[in-house]
Amino acid sequence: xxxxxxxxxxxxxxxxxxxxxxxxxxxxxxxxxxxxxxxxxxxxxxxxxxxxxxxxxxxxxxxxxxxxxxxxxxxxxxxxxxxxxxxxxxxxxxxxxxxxxxxxxxxxxxxxxxx
Amino acid sequence: xxxxxxxxxxxxxxxxxxxxxxxxxxxxxxxxxxxxxxxxxxxxxxxxxxxxxxxxxxxxxxxxxxxxxxxxxxxxxxxxxxxxxxxxxxxxxxxxxxxxxxxxxxxxxxxxxx
Numbered sequence: 001x002x003x004x005x006x007x008x009x010x011x012x013x014x015x016x017x018x019x020x021x022x023x024x025x026x027x028x029x030x031x032x033x034x035x036x037x038x039x040x041x042x043x044x045x046x047x048x049x050x051x052x053x054x055x056x057x058x059x060x061x062x063x064x065x066x067x068x069x070x071x072x073x074x075x076x077x078x079x080x081x082x083x084x085x086x087x088x089x090x091x092x093x094x095x096x097x098x099x100x101x102x103x104x105x106x107x108x109x110x111x112x113x114x115x
Numbered sequence: 116x117x118x119x120x121x122x123x124x125x126x127x128x129x130x131x132x133x134x135x136x137x138x139x140x141x142x143x144x145x146x147x148x149x150x151x152x153x154x155x156x157x158x159x160x161x162x163x164x165x166x167x168x169x170x171x172x173x174x175x176x177x178x179x180x181x182x183x184x185x186x187x188x189x190x191x192x193x194x195x196x197x198x199x200x201x202x203x204x205x206x207x208x209x210x211x212x213x214x215x216x217x218x219x220x221x222x223x224x225x226x227x228x229x
Contacts, residue, residue: 003158033217042119042205042219043159056215091159100147100212101166106159 004107006092012113018080021110025094034077035091087114117142119220127226136191136223138206148189149207198229
């Protein structure tokens with residue numbers, strides 16, 4: 001079974017530029033999550049999709065971050081414009097249905113450095 | 116908003132020593148509890164989880180955790196660690212039947228000396 005795929009693996013940009021990350025979840029998984037993990041901290045949930053609807057985006061900085069999952073499969077996360085403090089690893093995860101006790105399966109992450 | 120705390124930032128043990136990593140959460144209602152692990156160079160993966168039933172849960176690689184509701188705790192244990200257990204360990208909590216408000220703790224780095 002293929003795992004969660006993410007691209008690119010690394011990205012270096014200057015502040016005020018825009019950047020986009022892509023995620024393809026495990027086939028058949030209805031729920032998709034985006035996390036931000038700053039060095040030395042635990043992952044922070046940015047947005048949770050159930051199929052192509054948003055379940056939770058309470059911690060997404062909506063003035064600069066956006067995410068979409070148009071066909072209920074793959075997803076993109078965009079930052080525009082980027083700030084220095086956005087330097088982090090962006091993790092994508094998926095789960096079968098999103099129920100309370102479900103296991104999330106994580107991708108390798110995209111490491112972003114904002115200069 | 117709920118929060119998750121982990122007692123230790125970095126733990127160093129020798130092989131065969133016993134391990135206990137502390138985790139406490141703040142939410143007073145129904146919770147789902149998880150321990151995830153990240154081995155060097157690998158993805159985050161599930162170690163074990165609790166969402167109902169027996170509060171003592173067993174996971175992969177000989178790990179177990181006990182949910183103590185009165186203490187808002189979900190501590191991770193292993194009776195004898197191996198060098199291969201060197202990793203970052205994250206406690207996580209979600210709320211209710213639909214797993215809302217998923218929150219990770221800050222993580223504990225475990226180094227096992229051969």
